[in-house]
Amino acid sequence: xxxxxxxxxxxxxEKGKYVELRCDPISGHTALYWxxxxxxxxxxxLIYFQGTGAADDSGLPNDRFFAVRPExxxxxxxxxxxxxxxxxxxxxxxxxxxxxxxxxxxxLTFGAGSRLTVL
Amino acid sequence: QKEVEQNSGPLSVPEGAIASLNCTYSDxxxxxxxxxxxxxGKSPELIMFIYSNGDKEDGRFTAxxxxxxxxxxxxxxxxxxxxxxxxxxxxxxYNQGGKLIFGxxxxxxxxx
Numbered sequence: 109x110x111x112x113x114x115x116x117x118x119x120x121x122e123k124g125k126y127v128e129l130r131c132d133p134i135s136g137h138t139a140l141y142w143x144x145x146x147x148x149x150x151x152x153x154l155i156y157f158q159g160t161g162a163a164d165d166s167g168l169p170n171d172r173f174f175a176v177r178p179e180x181x182x183x184x185x186x187x188x189x190x191x192x193x194x195x196x197x198x199x200x201x202x203x204x205x206x207x208x209x210x211x212x213x214x215x216l217t218f219g220a221g222s223r224l225t226v227l
Numbered sequence: 228q229k230e231v232e233q234n235s236g237p238l239s240v241p242e243g244a245i246a247s248l249n250c251t252y253s254d255x256x257x258x259x260x261x262x263x264x265x266x267x268g269k270s271p272e273l274i275m276f277i278y279s280n281g282d283k284e285d286g287r288f289t290a291x292x293x294x295x296x297x298x299x300x301x302x303x304x305x306x307x308x309x310x311x312x313x314x315x316x317x318x319x320x321y322n323q324g325g326k327l328i329f330g331x332x333x334x335x336x337x338x339x
Binding site: 149151167 | 323324331
C-alpha cells in the first residue's frame with residue numbers, strides 16, 4: 109500500500125482480555141517495527157522484524173506480549189491478559205532496508221497508530 | 228539500554244524566530260540520527276536525518292551533529308505557528324540493527 113496501515117485505530121477492552129493489533133507495512137518494505145507511546149513520552153521500542161523473523165525483541169516488556177509476521181508482510185502484535193498499564197498508542201513502522209546502512213532508505217515510516225485503552 | 232535525552236519543554240518562540248532543539252545521547256558508537264515531528268494525536272513524520280559530523284540543511288531546517296560531544300540539534304529558521312508540534316530525536320546505535328531509540332520529545336510552541 110501507499111503507507112503503513114494499522115487496525116484498529118482505537119480499541120477499548122477490559123482488564124484481562126486478549127487483544128490483537130494489526131500492521132500492514134508499505135509494499136516491499138522488508139523491515140517492520142513496533143513501538144509503544146504513552147502520553148507525553150517518545151515512542152518506546154518493542155520489537156522489529158527483518159522478513160519473517162524477529163531480529164530484535166528486546167523491548168517486549170514481558171511474556172504477555174508477542175508479535176508475528178508469518179509471511180514477511182503483515183504483522184500482528186498480540187497482548188494477553190491486558191492490564192491498565194498497557195494503555196497506550198501502539199505504533200508500527202516499516203523501512204525498505206535492513207538496519208545496518210547509514211542510508212536514508214533506512215528511514216522509518218510510521219502508521220497512524222492503534223490507541224489501546226484497557227479499562 | 229542506550230539513552231537519548233531531550234528537554235521536554237515546552238519551548239516557546241515568537242513567529243519568525245529561530246527555534247533550537249537539542250538532544251544528547253549516551254553512546255559514542257551511535258551511527259545515525261533522526262529528527263521526527265509529531266503533531267498532537269498524529270504519528271511521527273521524518274524531518275531529516277544526519278550521520279556525519281557538521282551541519283545538514285534542508286529548507287528552513289538545519290541539523291547539527293557533534294559526535295565528540297554526543298550532541299545533535301535541530302534549528303528551525305523563520306519559525307511558523309504551523310511548526311508547533313513535538314520534535315522527537317532518534318538515534319540508531321551501531322550494531323543494534325535497524326531500530327531507533329527515541330528521546331521523550333520537545334514540545335515547541337510558535338506564537339503569532
